Amino acid sequence: MAQTEQDPIIRLKNVDKFFGDFQALKKVNLEVFKGQKVVVCGPSGSGKSTMIRCINRLESHDGGRILVNGIELNDSLRNIDAVRSEVGMVFQQFNLFPHLTAVGNLMLAPRLVRKKSKAEAREIAMRYLERVHIPEQADKYPVQLSGGQQQRVAIARALCMNPEIMLFDEPTSALDPEMIHEVLDVMVELANEGMTMICVTHEMGFARSVADLTVFMDAGEIVEAKPPQEFFENPEHERTRLFLSQILSH
Amino acid sequence: MSFDIALIIESVPKMLVGVGITLQLLFLSTLFGTLLAIVTLLMRIGPFRWLRWPAIAYIYFFRGTPMLVQIFVIYYGLAQFEFVRDSFLWPALRVPFWCAIIAFSLNVGAYTAEILRGAVQGVEKGLLEAGSALGLTARQRFIHITTPIAVRLSLPAYGNEIISLMKSTALASTITIFDTMGVARTIMAQTFKPYEVFISAAIIYLVIVWFIQMGIALAERRFGRYMKR
């Protein structure tokens, strides 16, 4: 299938996901266009992580269709590899490789997946460490870095693969408050450069200033999806209002 | 009770001949046992289901029976079978030294396979997901993420296993091998002074353990640089 400019770069159509008998996603529909920034929020257990993990096939969906850049996600390993090479992911717990230095973390995938030489990989890695403002930490191991620095290394590691799309799963939730802004700043810069992003986050300031679309999930469903202005000012559903009142109250 | 210090001083050098054998038993069994453990691990956790059962059965038998029994079965038992005597293994199986090596290696292999499996399972799932998300294949994840982390995680238990093997090598003396313990038993038979002789042997084993501990600590530091803040 040919991908045109008007087609969404990510398309979820009636996606279902089960864990045993438990249905974690119920007929989820979502379209994301190139360059769009989507913020996903919702209560714990509502399926936010599950949804974005389906987009790079860390979870397999049980019903419906998922297309990324025109490639259908199914059992084809080739398709999965193709999608993963377009999609970068940042995790709540950073998930840096503890046995590699910061620069080593960044070099691994370019070397193994893109078959770059050591020198090329290092050059790419240093370029991205500069983009997240920590080139001086290149030779430290993850345990020697602060949480905020670790998460910026993790972002840089994903960027090294030159992805079209970045997925963020609560990237600031594991951070001490004083480190949250340094990670958000990097994300805002990335957004301003035109990256397509889906961010699960409860940083509503970030949603207001950056998002094109704010998605509220509850109990495995997308309850509401709107531009942030509308979303915050007049949420349509009772569940959304309740959730917003809870998280905006502190 | 008289205690003959002079005999201890006299015995230790004599036993050094046996120490050479002890170290050979230790080194060769560690080497073969570790290789066997890696093969067993790969069978155990690899993609081929039909390879799992032999690995599980092997681990079960060698962890579930006393080492002394295994040594006797290999040394005395196998010789009964004609096909064993006719086989290409016979030149090794008739030599007590190689029987001991085989028994120890099989034992180390079984225990170490389980140590390694625990370490592999101890690698955080999130790290492998990060690897998948970056596009690494299962094989690349195993080689570049699981293996280095699992090696570090397994070192303390692996060190214990080597120390435990070192002590078990004394069982080799039961099948006429003159390792440290074998020599000690000979001296004992000549002098009838068990305390002095076996204390000498204990001292020798303690010295060897000390070196093993140093080696393990060194390896832990080498592979664990990244754990230091």
Ligand SMILES: Nc1ncnc2c1ncn2[C@@H]1O[C@H](COP(=O)(O)OP(=O)(O)OP(=O)(O)O)[C@@H](O)[C@H]1O
């Ligand atoms: N591997 C799994 N096995 C079984 N159930 C799971 C699994 N992963 C998630 N679930 C369940 O699916 C539901 C959705 O989980 P998910 O992690 O997507 O929620 P979430 O919205 O990201 O929540 P949080 O804000 O706590 O991260 C939860 O009820 C969770 O218990």
Ligand SMILES: [Mg+2]
């Ligand atoms: Mg989550």
